[in-house]
Amino acid sequence: MSLLDFDIAHLFAGGLVLVSFMMIYQDRLYALLNVFALHSIVLAFSVGWQAYIQDAPHLYITTAIAIVFKGIIIPVALHRIIQRLGIHREIETVIGIGPTMVLGIGFVALSLAVMLRVTAEADRLAREDVALALSVVLLGLLMMVTRRNAVSQVVGFMSTENGLILAATGAKGMPFVVEISVAFSVLVAFVVIGIFLFRIRERFDTVDVQALDRFRGTQE
Amino acid sequence: MSATLVLWCVGVLLAAAAIGTATARLAAAGPIVYGTSLVASVLALGGAVDGLLGPAPPSSATLPLGLPWLGAHFRVDALAAFFLIVVNLGSAAASLYGLGYGRHESAPHRVLPFFPVFLAGMNLVVLADDAFTFLLSWEFMSLSSWALVMAHHRVGENVRAAYVYLIMASFGTLCLLLAFALLAGVDGAYGFEAMRAHHAGPVTAALVLTFALLGAGSKAGLVPLHVWLPLAHPAAPSHVSALMSGVMTKVAVYGFIRIVLDLLGAPEWGWSMVVLALGGITSVLGVLYALMQHDLKRLLAYHTVENIGIIFIGLGLAMAFQANQVTWAAALALTAALFHVLNHSLFKSLLFFGSGAVLTATGERDMEHLGGLIHRMPLTAFAFLVGCVAISALPPLNGFVSEWLTFQAILQSPDLPQWGLKILIPGVGALLALSAALAAACFVKAFGVTFLGRPRSPAAANAREVDRFSLVAMFAFAALCLLAGILPGLVIDGLAPVVSGLVGDRMPVQLAVPWLSIVPIAEPRSSYNGLLIFLFITLSASLAVYAIHRFASRALRRAPPWDCGFPDPRPITQYTAGSFAQPIRRVFGTSVFLAREHVEMSPPGDRRPARLTVKLHDLVWETLYAPVAAAVDATAGRLNILQFQTIRRYLSLVVAVLVTLLLVLAIWL
């Protein structure tokens, strides 16, 4: 595979990490959904490029799923949910956006340090893919942990999913059935979370998890 | 030859101390003591320069003092010669400054006897060639500076500052004692020659390095052992503060370099990560603490912590490269660290002299009561400005050159094979850049609030320029800052014997580079020419002034400043030190100091003013020192019952211990 192919794959994978950082940077919900749509589209491009250079046509279906479901349908649906629930549209963070970004950089450094050392004798493209994919997964988890708003935690979970798909496509030969099951599990999780959000909202008039904490049994 | 010369100067200093003790209450005592110290320091400086640049091999001397079978060994090799230059340059300037400043001293009998002893102690530490002499001189240095900190013991918090200083100094000496004991090994070879030859195993080396870091680091001011520094340095008289911040911390750095790089040999690369991380954290925390201060001398003391962090970053880089045998990069990093040692002693002493001048002229150390001093003390203001520009690492002065060299060393890190180093070093580089930017902010605040604006108190409004000796000392150091900035190649070549002695390689010869530029590695990679930058700026500024005054209107009139239609001549409406630091406090302080602001507004109709309260937490003190102090107190309280026992109980205690020892002997034999 030529150097240009490698560079373009690297470009998309690095771009995915960059868009993860952009998601951490956002402080408004609609903007976060738009950036998540961008995240899925960049993932789609990356998977499409992998399909082209690995000569694996089934990955094109993964690309299509990524664009249609995660790039269009899910952001639009979340947009509707936010409108219907009337959720407060500013994202409250636990430790401030600046320190969150510093932690994010730390996670990226950690995943690079670990993955590059562990995969020292593997193929160069796979190494880089796996290291960056782990970074995306960790950044998605960071988003889930440092956000108070349930919708932004859902978005964090979705971006973690994207990272896993990046890792899977980087390792050559991901079977189609795995992708179908992954996609369906994502869909199911999303429906479940959506239902729960509605129930929570009905019951407690809010989806702020901090407020929900107050309703824990006998604690004050 | 230079060793004997410096030893004679030390003897003169001790004699001056004796004279000072005897005649302290006479008016002539001050000039005699300071004058003698000045002469002795200058002579020692000459000897040190000869030792560094001269062709002669390292000179040594042995005195029949101390332990009978050991004697006291002294040696001047390249490293010692360089640090002797730093020490004696600072001592000479402080003595010169003291000739003028000492006239206003309220308790000369507490300062004059100890000042020459302090200088002598510092010189002896650098001269020492065996562990016993080293530790004895180290204690000399600590105790005489402690006495100087206690000089104004009736003022405020000085007693507490001296107490904390004494505890930390004792802790440091204990750690160094253990380090030397481990280096000496089982046979107890205390001479440095023997320690160099003796190769330590990995566990011993790790322990020695830890103790050296704790011992020398506490004296230098590494976080988290820095807590005594901002208490003790401001408490001493100003020329002593300059010596403590500018010179004594460098003697601690000398101790670290001597033990780790010289006696121990190149440590493992893992330890360089520890030193790098500590250096990075120290530099950022030091400058953030400094930004929160409004006491001028405490700000300068905290800033010393930042610069020590920068020096340790350079030392950590040198250790990392040395462990990987990349000697040319290690030479670059070590040169950067040593250059910063020289630079910091120059500009920090200058700044302390300036703050001493402000203290003499106004009686105030608090910036919130100063202001407008640039009109009343123009010469001091100019010298202080040069110090501020130098310490903020701005070209063409000297602070920029050492930071530039450190950055160039950081840029060589991708060649290292270890992943930990490859990822840590850019992080440390980011921390270094952050601390440099914050340092500039800190000194805009220090100069701006103290010297610019309008006077905030009658003392500031009635200040007068200080005496000639202080001014000469300040201007001499300001000139040296400029010279080191525009002729850095001379300093780098001067450092070459030191660096090649420690890492076995040196930077390329700078005097061979055309136009007096400095080229750290190779011409196309990077180069810098301080002299030309200085000339360009001067020429452009002069050209601009000439062109404007020739072709534009030259009219000028004075008027009140713009006030939006609400003239308020009260100086309280201008920015204070706290308000200047507020944006930075909001950005960094909320996480580092848990800074919280609280505004209490009085209810409508009530004419009382609103109150703004800012709470800052010193997390290092609260998480490390306060629990330890509380634990010690609690344990002491429990053990206190031993004071109140009956005679029978004491006898039973003695019997119990005796029986236990006999049991142990019985089991062991």
Add this chain to the structure above:
Amino acid sequence: MHDLAVQGGQLLLVLLMAPLLTGFVRKVKARLLRRQGASIIQPYRDLARLLQKDVVLADNASWLFRLAPYLIFAATWVAAALVPTFATSLLFNWTADLIAIAALLGSVRFFLALAGLDVGTSFGGIGSSREMMIASLAEPAILMIVFTLALVAKSTQLSTISDVMLSAHVGLRISLGLVLVGLIIVAIAENARIPVDNPATHLELTMVHEAMILEYSGRHLAVIELAASLKLLLYVSLIACIFVPWGLVGAGAGLGAYLLGSAAWVVKLAVGGALLALFETLTAKMRVFRVPVFLGAALMLGLLGTLLLFVSRGL
């Protein structure tokens, strides 16, 4: 001799083109807002007018206040003369590398902040304290950007970096993209542009740069305004010479190549200015305490670029 002519030419050219760039940006902004806007050469007229006016100095302004404009101008001019605009073979390009140029701009900011504190009113204090807060993050950001570029080009000399970027084997690296975004963010912050600061405002809640120079008038203000225009030119040229280096003339080329290089540079300035004006029109100014997060993002981009370089080929 050749290089000396190039250096001298650049010195004069940056001085002449700086107000034109400022005027062009203002014109494009006005047109985007459906106004006619002042003419492109209005800044020259402004400078000439200011030079003829009296200086009105506050009662307690010191010698530092009067000297600062010239120092600021001198440092900015020296820095601008060392950034390759149409040719890389400047005579004195070895006197200062990218780190030194960034530090020279730091000195400019230092003296500007001191001048703001000099008169002792709260406007100056606001400007200086906010400026130093912005600087405390912008400077490390630009140093991390330099670090990344130096890792790619194995040098911190601007001419070497431009040569390496011109050569084929740089490839399409994500780190360079990150660095470009970071450099643009830093350039916006340093030049006091929307969304960090508004160059056209005089409301104390929104001023940073304008607050520091509020007390300046007459010839002093003219010199400072010229220095600010030079700084904008410097940053646009810097971004152009690193990321869009085509058209930069190497050593020993003919007169035709120099003319072509100059034309290319003018085109780059025009495009950069138009994009800046477009960006300023599309964005709103940020809250002051969102700016550190904005600049923190630039710092993170620089760090991320460095980290990602380790993953890429050839390192």
